[in-house]
Amino acid sequence: MLPTTSSLQIGELAAGQALTIPIYHFKPSADKATGPKVYIQANVHGAEVQGNAVIYQLMKQLEHCDIRGEITLVPLANPLGINQKSGEFTLGRFDPITGANWNREYLNHAIDLPTWYREHANLSDSELIQAYRSTLIEACQQKLLYEWGITTGHRLAVNLQxxxxxxxxxxDLHTGPKSCKHLYCPEYDLAAAQFLSIPYTLVIPNSFGGAMDEAAFCPWWQLSDVAKSQGRDLAVAVSALTLELASQERVCLEDARLDAQGILAYLSHRGVIAQTVAPVKMPRFGCYLKDYKKYHAPSAGLVEYLAAVGEPLAAGQPLVNILRMDLYGTVDELKSLSLPQYCVPILHFASASVHQGTELYKVMTHVFELPAT
Structure with missing residues (x-):
């Protein structure tokens, strides 16, 4: 079954042309619509293009699947970021007008949940979920109509939301600068990590930081907590994950096929497709977000990145060399830097020339192995 296609206008360019994004839908027949609905997007950051290849490979496999839940796929989700080029590089991580991160523009609903819940407590679980979903969608629609207007980035994000x-x-499909594959997963849904073909998982709390995954799951986690405080056991109704698919400015179709297979295994587990797709057998490791550390350059210079991403690094082993040509002939011409504890480097800065204070590496500490399925 081929997907149906449509487009959505998410803004206008300065000369008046409509700014649109492509949308693909796989929809089951009415008698088979028993599975959950799925939304997958890629390329909110301009240089992070591998997610488009994963959506391509996933759609190729979904064409041959028995679809049980509606699937909406949005590659090329940010045409402004994709086209934000400087020479051979894509700069599309930040809105060039406001400086805001494209992936931090989603609406924080900040609903008075105790009051909302009291007004809807008489509803069944399914009715409560539908009413809350309608509340969230209506709030986004009202934001788009805000009388004072909203920024270009906020308009894009809220339409996606x-x-x-x-x-x-x-x-939500992303990549890092120079990165290994890793996953952002809320703590309540950690079992989902066992189905995706991703070796490292960051376990995130119930805290809205502006990203799509948090915009999707935080309201539901908060509703579940409020319901439980009133003696009602209400499961978190929405699962939201951010998949970091290695490095930016890179497309690898074979790698994309493997990641699409992992997504398919997860969709199979959730009943979105009728076929049984087994997850890849591989060790998977995690750490809590509070233990995900940033290492900033103590001085400027030219950097030789020594620690391989995705490979454990023992305490005291070299992380980088910093070369200072302006200090040639002194003891500071070449410095080797290391970290005082065991860690797993997950990503590092893309450029070999850095200012003092540049975020050189992000590393996992207090790493633990996730239980197998």
Whole structure:
């Protein structure tokens, strides 16, 4: 079954042309619509293009699947970021007008949940979920109509957020600068990590930081907590994950096929497709977000990155060399830097020339192995 295609206008260019994004839908027949709804997007950051290849490979496999839940796929989700080029590089991580991170523009609903819950407590679980979903979507729609207007980046993000709020499963596909594959997963849904073909998982708390995954799951986690405080056991209704698919400015179709297979295994587990797709057998490791550390350059210079991403690094082993040509002939011409504890480097800065204070590496500490399925 081929997907249906449509487009959504998410803004206008300065000369008046409509700014649109492509959307693909796989929809089951009415008698088979038993599975959850899925929303998958890619390329919110301009240089992070591998997610588009994963969506391509996933759609190729979904064409041959028995679809049980509606699937909406949005590659090329940020045409402004994709086209934000400087020479051979894509700069599209930040809105060039406001400086805001494109992936930090989603609406923080900040609903008075105790009051909202009291007004809807008489509803069944399914009715409560539908009412809350409608509340979230309506808030986004009202934001787009705000009388004082909203920024270009906020308009893009809230349009994407409306589609995400219609789904039970939200997957946001990203990459790092120079990175290994890793996953952002909320603590309540950690079992989901066992189905994806990703070796490292960051376990994130119930805290809104502006990203799509948090915009999708935080309202539901908060609703579940409020319901439990009133003696009602209400499961978190939405699963939202951010998949970091290695490095930016890179497309690898074979690697994308493997990641699409992992997503398919997760969708199989959730009943979105009728076929049984087994997850890849591999060791998977995690750490809590509070133990995910940033290492900043203590001085400027030219950097030789020594620690391989995705490979454990023992305490005291060299992380980088910093070369200072302006200090040639002194004891500071070449410095080797290391970290005082065991860690797993996950990503590092893309450039070999850095200012003092540049975020050189992000590393996992207090790493633990995730239980197998």
């Amino acid at each position: 409306i589609m995400a709020h219609c789904a039970d499963i939200v997957l």
